[in-house]
Amino acid sequence: MGDAGVKHAETQGAPATGRGRDGLFRAVGLMSGTSADGIDAALIETDGEGRVHVIAGQSRPFVPETRASLLAAMRAARAQGAQTTETPEIRDAVRRLTLAAAEAVGDVIAQVGLTAQAVDVVGFHGQTVNHLPDKGFTWQIGDADLLAQLTGIDVAHDFRSADVAAGGQGAPFAPAYHRARAISAxxxxxxxxxxxxxxxxxxxxxxxxxxxxxxxxxxxxxxxxxxxxxxxxxxxxxxxxxxxxxxxxxxxxxxxxxxxxxxxxxxxxxxxxxxxxxxxxxxxxxxxxxxxxxxxxxxxxxxxxxxxxxxxxxxxxxxxxxxxxxxxxxxxxxxxxxxxxxGWDGDLLEAEAFAYLAVRSMRGLPLSWPGTTGVPEPMPGGRLTRARR
Missing domain, CATH: 3.30.420.40 (ATPase, nucleotide binding domain)
Structure with missing residues (x-):
């Protein structure tokens, strides 16, 4: 459920200690929304709770072939209903999306003169191709293993499946970040x-x-x-x-x-x-x-x-x-x-949110709550794919 189309090398859901400095982790968040017009990348430093420092970010439009591929994957996924069968259209979209994601990660860390070794985790939401929470089903495509190997950075992903499996709606997932930013402001x-x-x-x-x-x-x-x-x-x-x-x-x-x-x-x-x-x-x-x-x-x-x-x-x-x-x-x-x-960058806020959620996922902190998605109790989630260093 939920994460078909994503290949894993080593995945785990347990909290990870990471390489946090003073309790802070550097994280890149990625978001390609339902409009499928491009991918946003944001680099932040955070403890996954109340401390957030936004470092850099950028938006990259998809080339026409990638956008067309993603839209075709959405159509193919919807035709299946609550199934996650990889069709040629979906496989093509997975690869194109992941390659675009890797470029976005490389660009945003290079923007501030950092290397992959200075970043703890990438939060890779993937592209939602079908979302049927009332049937206990959600599907975000993307190849977390390939992204980890291309970037050399651990990748947190599959944020929504645990929530949906517990009876939640699997969306929206940015509220924790919205609250952190609103309170700090x-x-x-x-x-x-x-x-x-x-x-x-x-x-x-x-x-x-x-x-x-x-x-x-x-x-x-x-x-x-x-x-x-x-x-x-x-x-x-x-x-x-x-x-x-x-x-x-x-x-x-x-x-x-x-x-x-x-x-x-x-x-x-x-x-x-x-x-x-x-x-x-x-x-x-x-x-x-x-x-x-x-x-x-x-x-x-x-x-x-x-x-x-x-x-x-x-x-x-x-x-x-x-x-x-x-x-x-x-x-x-x-x-x-x-x-x-x-004082917020509204175009990058969702990408920042998935950087923040990646750190929360690594730390085993809740990503969703009864009031945000309908889960019975605060729910951690996400999986971690390690880069082969």
Whole structure:
């Protein structure tokens, strides 16, 4: 379950002592989201708890052949249902993704003049190709053994399987990092961190409680629509959506889905929704209506939070969409700021999170909680593949 498509040399789930300096570990985190448009790499130093120092990071777009391969792997995986059979499409995507990941690791550590020997672990999330938590199934592809050998660094991976096996949703997994950053920044509580990637998710952080769940589609439907109608990969700045008119009947149909009424924790696969309801609309009106769905889903999610957030901090690609940001502020009736306003790099936050989670995994600390994924108790997870030194 969950980790097919990943080859292992030596794997273990026990805590590792690592080469931590003063209790701190250097870790590179990697994230290629459900939009499959590129891979982010971030280098941090952390104890996996309250101490975090961000050192460097970068985003690398996939070459067209890699993105096409990953999308083909997603289609092949979805066709299988809750199975992890490696097809030629999936094998091709595994290798392309892993090679891109190795390049990203090498580049981000070279960016600050470090060598592989100065890094303790890589947190390799892999690419989600199918996510069916209600069937006890999640699948992230990537070759952890190959990545470890190419980089010369131990690789923590398979973060989600233990959570799903214990009855959790297997997502979202960044809340622990969101909380660490919010507390260290002295954010007034409660605060909400809204990540708008292919799927959007929210982390609500209170004084003694943390809740997280997927709110609904993020950029995925809008990206699909824009690509189908313009050939572009996304709606830059929300210009197309901002020029169109929302069709209330279509929006109502899109939001009339049982997912939005279900209590958290809950999670989605990128393909749980599609653009079919908007067919027949003009390019601009379809973009406006699908953007309104993303915003409407967040507004519905806000009703499920224990208390209204003091403010919303938006990360991910959606934070660059001025149209979305403006509509969110109107719909939520609270301050909405992008991550840069609080000194965070919103484009790299998820990659930073998986560096942080890699250290927590090595230390045997929880990665998920009842309030974030629905597991019965705080749940450690992940596996460690050693580099052959």
């Amino acid at each position: 002295g954010e007034a509580l409660p605060v909400a961190v809204l990540n708008i990637g292919g799927v959007a998710n929210v982390t609500w952080i209170g004084e003694a409680e943390m809740i997280a769940f997927d709110t609904g589609p993020g950029n995925a439907l809008l990206d699909d629509w824009v690509h189908a109608h313009t050939g572009l990969s996304f709606d830059a700045g929300g210009a197309l959506a901002g020029s169109g008119a929302v069709h209330p009947d279509v929006l109502t149909a899109l939001l009339d889905h049982p997912y939005f009424d279900a209590p958290p924790p809950k999670s989605l696969d990128r393909n749980d929704f599609d653009i079919a309801a908007a067919r027949g609309l003009s390019a601009a009106d379809g973009a406006a209506t699908l953007a309104a769905m993303t915003v409407g889903a967040v507004a519905l999610a806000a009703r499920l939070l224990p208390a209204p957030p003091v403010r919303w901090i938006v990360t991910g690609g959606g934070a660059h969409n001025a149209h979305l940001m403006g509509e969110l502020a109107r719909a939520l009736g609270a301050p909405v700021v992008d991550a840069g306003a609080v």
